[in-house]
Amino acid sequence: MDKDGNKRQTVKGQKVNNITASAWISWHILPLAALGVLITAYLWSRSSGATSAVTATCLATPPNSQVKILSLDPFIAHITDFVSESERKYLIDIGKPLLSSSTTLDDSGNQASSSYRTSSSAFLPPTDPCVSRIVHRAADFQGYLSPSDINIQLTAYQPGQQYKHHYDWFSAPANSPTTPLPRNTISTFFAILHATCHACGTEFPFLNTTNRHRYDERWCYVIDCDKPVLTTRNVEGSALFWINLDAQGRGREDTLHSGLPANGGEKIGLNVWTDFEVNEVWDRGLFGGSLKPPA
Template sequence: MSSVLAIQPLPKTYSIRILSYDPLIIYVVGFLSWAERNHLLQLGQPLFERSAVYVDAENSNLYDSDRTSSTAFLPDEDPIVRRIIKRASEIQGAGQRFNPHLDPLDDYHNGSTTHRLTTIFAIVEATCEKCGTQFPNLNINWTLEDKSWCNYVECDNTEALTVKAVAGNALFWKSWDNSGKLDDRTTHAGLPPEGGIKTGLNIWTNG
């Protein structure tokens, strides 16, 4: 594919399914195309650095031995990145500040933070099993739901909501409840990609 064709706007091909109304969690099928995923991997490869847990008041990165993943913050001037950010704004709302970055997730970590209003987490690549995104404070009895959900979630896990890592698909969730408090039900973790690899794209709106 030529670079000219690669940056042309794509028709809206993704579809949305409401996974949870309260807290709001939306499953997005087809958020990233194959060409976009390949481009993101090539773009991010030379930019990967060890993931910090958070940045302190002195703007220094703080690390945790339990988090062994790497992160690549993507240049927002890249035309493909800009196109994906625009797509994210259709879901998260325009006028927000978006921070796109790639995470090859090889650890189990808490991804919640008080500064992220909403999150889109898209799977760029996944060659692993049982390596999805888990919300330990949520549980759904999937035997009472449409069986098609089992394509996207671990239906046999009723103790926690676990969303499968499916390349190209994405999750959207709100981190705050309607009273303006951090919603601990959206505490989440990336399950370790045993037997393979997993790379995800995070797009946040910040408060």
């Protein structure tokens, strides 16, 4: 009897102790666990960008780019998927807070606002890993140039804004117009990050593309085949690449181009400029070694 009674008492005591322990866990451990779940959810949302100012993640996977030559002289190429979707979203996120009214160089060489260029723009930090990746991609595309010679600028066009016909190269001094500058913008990439406007591509008025689509209608996917001059379509992720200088290192007048007005929507693009020592252009043989002027 005593053994059975003691046994029953022990079991009853264990049950009481278990109930007490369960109550203690309910009052003390479970709230902590719930708090842990909330903290985990909060940290996850932070890492995924839900509560962060920069909501996009720049993935390291390079895009699968393809290149089509639009013009041999001047050299102009269209590059599909030059900037991946995640890169586009990330660059817009970091660039938008930096935007300010775009400027141009006036006759005295100073930055000034102009009715020629009504967009907003911002140079992106070269130390940012995503920006650096684009810089290296542009440098490698051009034959392993130095990334330090490349600048990246985000540019945004709101409805009606534009950049009228202009050059990306710098003019020689008026007293020596035929002498190449020691340093100039050898090339330009212009990539489309986002676009909702229509008939708002990049136009090259000196380049005739009237018959291009008659040879292959696939061109009409990247250029406006209704226009008599080269006018690109805004394909997100794609880029246009062109050479700004001639074989003597002087600016090419046939690279005149414009960012057409953003009709009925907006356009966000990426300027990638390579400013280069002209002597290094010749030393690298980019225009052919035999074309280097005699010392």
